[in-house]
Amino acid sequence: MTTTHVTPAEVTGARTAEAADVITGARERIDALDDRIIGLIQERMAVSAVIQEARITSGGRRVNLSREMEILSHYSEALGKPGTALAMTLLELCRGRI
Template identity: 45%
Template sequence: MIADVQQTNGATGAEPKNAPTPAALAQTGTDAPDAAAQIQAIRKRIDEIDQTLIALWQERAELSKQVGATRMASGGTRLVLAREREILEHFRTELGADGTQLALLLLRAGRGPL
């Protein structure tokens, strides 16, 4: 992806077609127009990813609430701790300690605070 952004903005030394404004240059933390343009393009993709993450977070929370409501309506328990441990372990394995923290936040979003 970064290579694509570099290619799109050109590394020829010539100013890109859509050269950043002075304000945009200040926001990127560099005075180099090529680097500022590259940073802007990468940040645009980051913003797209963030929006997708937010939408997925909201969808996951809603689905988790539906699971809990269905389970409780059928006489089941509010939580299934074995399932929560499974999720925590999966995130920890994939992402390390930060994964555990992320999983805890996801679980809380779906079931609410204990």
């Protein structure tokens, strides 16, 4: 059985070893950031569940549309059109489809 050695440059698509090192380090940082983002989203989902439960228990509706519009606006202002899509995804994760 032969083993083929794959160089870091081949894995990263870089043309030089130096660029491969930069890309590898940056990818590690992105992976760590993604793990933190996922954790924050999970925390946001838990907080949202508390809010929804309190609202429903008090006789209110599960979703507050004016608050959701504030969130959409906030993300849109900060990140442009993709921010709106991101906010919609977060809202769906945190409250489900309405």
